[in-house]
Every structure is written in C-alpha cells, then in structure tokens.
Amino acid sequence: MQEFDNQIRDTFASHFGRLxxxxxxxxxxxxxxxxxxxxxxxMYRRDKFRLIKNASLGLYKNGEKLLNKPNCAQIALFECRxxxxxxxxxxxxxxxxxxxxxxxxxxxxxxxxxxxTVNPMQQCGGVPVIFCGDFNTCPNAPxxxxxxxxxxxYSDYTPDKISGQKTSKKNAHTLAPGLWNDKTMEFHxxxxxxxxxxxxxxxxxxxxxxxxGSSYLAEAYRDLDCAKCSDLYPYKQGSISHNINFRSxxxxxxxxxxxxxxxxxxxxxxxxxxxxxxxxHDNTPQNCAHGHSCDPHCSSxxxxxxxxxxxxxxxxxxxxGRLPNAILGSDHQALQATFTLYSDPELDTxxxx
Numbered sequence: 320m321q322e323f324d325n326q327i328r329d330t331f332a333s334h335f336g337r338l339x340x341x342x343x344x345x346x347x348x349x350x351x352x353x354x355x356x357x358x359x360x361x362m363y364r365r366d367k368f369r370l371i372k373n374a375s376l377g378l379y380k381n382g383e384k385l386l387n388k389p390n391c392a393q394i395a396l397f398e399c400r401x402x403x404x405x406x407x408x409x410x411x412x413x414x415x416x417x418x419x420x421x422x423x424x425x426x427x428x429x430x431x432x433x434x435x436t437v438n439p440m441q442q443c444g445g446v447p448v449i450f451c452g453d454f455n456t457c458p459n460a461p462x463x464x465x466x467x468x469x470x471x472x473y474s475d476y477t478p479d480k481i482s483g484q485k486t487s488k489k490n491a492h493t494l495a496p497g498l499w500n501d502k503t504m505e506f507h508x509x510x511x512x513x514x515x516x517x518x519x520x521x522x523x524x525x526x527x528x529x530x531x532g533s534s535y536l537a538e539a540y541r542d543l544d545c546a547k548c549s550d551l552y553p554y555k556q557g558s559i560s561h562n563i564n565f566r567s568x569x570x571x572x573x574x575x576x577x578x579x580x581x582x583x584x585x586x587x588x589x590x591x592x593x594x595x596x597x598x599x600h601d602n603t604p605q606n607c608a609h610g611h612s613c614d615p616h617c618s619s620x621x622x623x624x625x626x627x628x629x630x631x632x633x634x635x636x637x638x639x640g641r642l643p644n645a646i647l648g649s650d651h652q653a654l655q656a657t658f659t660l661y662s663d664p665e666l667d668t669x670x671x672x
C-alpha cells in the first residue's frame with residue numbers, strides 16, 4: 320500500500336497480527352516544509368515467508384537536487400518455506416507531471432537497490448522480483464519503457480514527456496546527459512547493471528590503455544576507473560539501463576490499442592498510473608524483453624503470473640462516480656495479482672519449457 324497513514328499503523332498491525340501477518344513500514348523522509356505523515360506499507364504471512372533483508376529507503380539525498388522530495392520505497396527479500404527467495408518492492412513516486420527528471424532519478428535509485436538486494440550478476444535467472452506501487456506514469460511513456468525494456472535514452476525527451484501525464488510546457492529543453500552526481504548517488508547511469516570481477520578488471524584495463532599519455536582522455540574517461548562502473552565508455556551518455564526482465568501483470572490496452580482499464584479517476588483525469596511488475600525469467604530471446612538468451616539448463620526459480628483482479632474502465636467509473644465515491648473509498652483502484660513461485664523450473668506449468 321502507498322500513502323499509508325502512520326497514525327493507523329498500530330491498529331492495522333495489531334488486527335492483522337492476530338491473523339498471522341507481519342508488517343514492514345517505510346515512512347516518507349522528513350524534509351523541512353515537506354513533512355508527510357504517511358508512507359509505504361507491506362504485510363506478509365509469517366507462516367509462509369521469512370524476512371531476510373529489509374532494504375527500504377527514503378528517496379532523498381542531501382545535496383542531490385533530483386532527490387529532494389518526500390517519496391519512499393520498500394525493498395524486502397523473503398525466503399519461502401522451501402528455501403527459495405523472492406524480492407518484493409513497493410513505491411510511490413513523485414506526482415508532478417513536469418518533473419520527469421526527478422522521477423527517473425527516483426526509479427533509478429530504487430532499481431539500483433533492488434539489484435543490489437537480489438544481486439543478479441548474470442543475465443540468467445536470479446531472485447524473482449515483484450515491483451508494485453504508484454509510479455505516476457502512464458502506459459507506454461518513456462519511464463514505462465525503461466521498466467519494460469531495460470533501457471531508456473532519456474536525453475531524447477523533455478522532463479514533461481517522461482511520465483506521459485497531461486502537461487504542457489513551451490520551449491522545454493531535452494534532458495542533458497548526466498542527470499545526477501555519481502559521487503552522491505554512488506552509482507552511474509549505466510551502473511544499475513551489476514558486473515563481475517572479471518568484467519570490472521577488463522573495464523579498468525581498457526581505461527588505462529585508452530588514457531595512457533593523454534590527460535584529456537584521462538579526464539573524459541575518468542569514471543571508468545571505478546569498481547561501480549558498468550560500461551566501457553564515458554557514463555554520461557544520456558541513457559539509463561538495468562537488467563531485470565520486467566513484465567506488467569496488466570495488459571493496459573486491448574488489441575485495438577484502446578485503454579482497457581484505469582487505476583485512478585480524479586476530476587476529469589482518468590488514467591493508469593499504478594502497476595504490478597514482475598521479473599519474467601525466460602530462457603528464450605523471443606520471450607525476453609531484452610532479447611538475450613539464458614542458459615537452457617538454468618535452475619533459477621520461476622515466478623508465474625496466475626491471475627489478476629479486473630479493474631474498472633473509465634465508462635464504468637463514470638457511471639459509478641469518480642474516485643473516491645460511495646462504493647470505492649480510495650482515489651485509486653486496488654490492483655491484485657496472484658503468482659506461483661516454482662523453485663524447480665521443471666515444475667513450471669506455464670509453457671516455459
């Protein structure tokens with residue numbers, strides 16, 4: 320859940336605790352003049368899961384101009400009864416439609432911490448990930464593409480186009496390469512993708528051979544001489560990448576390209592901004608968003624989507640009344656998905672094999 324009021328946390332924890340649930344809460348960061356008494360809330364069954372790591376965080380860094388808003392994220396690593404693991408993340412990104420630069424920085428920070436938590440060093444497999452929340456971005460917008468396809472050339476867009484929300488800015492400039500200060504963030508734009516020790520050694524050797532005897536090249540390529548580097552070129556290329564093969568639990572549009580459902584309908588604004596993403600471990604390039612092949616003998620756990628809760632369309636909500644209304648008390652519809660985690664891929668009945 321997002322925007323969960325801190326004042327009712329104890330009530331929820333007590334009630335659901337008697338039903339066998341534990342909870343994790345991440346309050347929004349305390350920022351002067353931007354105080355928020357709510358945050359992200361997650362519950363899990365104590366008889367089915369054991370919390371291994373809670374890597375939740377506030378999306379705020381002192382001195383980083385693109386991380387100066389009171390938003391937060393939860394990242395939790397769980398162990399199931401059979402010993403397999405799953406990572407569940409939850410967030411509420413900035414709403415402001417014109418500040419796509421902030422949203423990109425927020426989502427990059429979360430993706431970095433997810434990858435640090437599950438450590439997907441190789442392309443094949445890794446710990447399955449479920450990533451849900453209010454992303455304040457529309458289907459097929461650039462930020463949506465970053466999650467779905469693993470890469471975004473953000474320097475092709477102005478900040479107000481990143482999330483696809485309704486906005487109009489005249490004379491807006493495209494985003495310049497180098498969104499954030501890499502020393503403050505502690506990772507580069509291409510540093511979202513983990514690298515092996517061998518790859519890092521090759522990276523540093525390439526740096527030395529490229530810059531030998533040239534102070535100009537040494538400055539241009541200085542960030543290659545860094546254990547957190549993940550590319551053999553200068554990092555400020557105006558693009559962001561990650562290697563989690565995400566799919567959305569919902570289709571969002573029908574075969575004619577028309578919107579199938581909306582997750583919020585406030586005033587005259589009906590759109591989808593909430594998502595449940597899950598990592599799709601598939602060993603065939605045609606089914607992988609990034610186009611790579613995994614090891615056909617890979618034995619990593621497989622997360623299979625079984626069902627989703629149907630969401631109401633704009634016409635249906637128009638007849639019922641815009642959100643919130645007498646039937647639905649929230650300004651967002653509740654998304655729901657059911658997954659099966661197969662610790663042995665041979666047991667996957669989804670057709671993967």
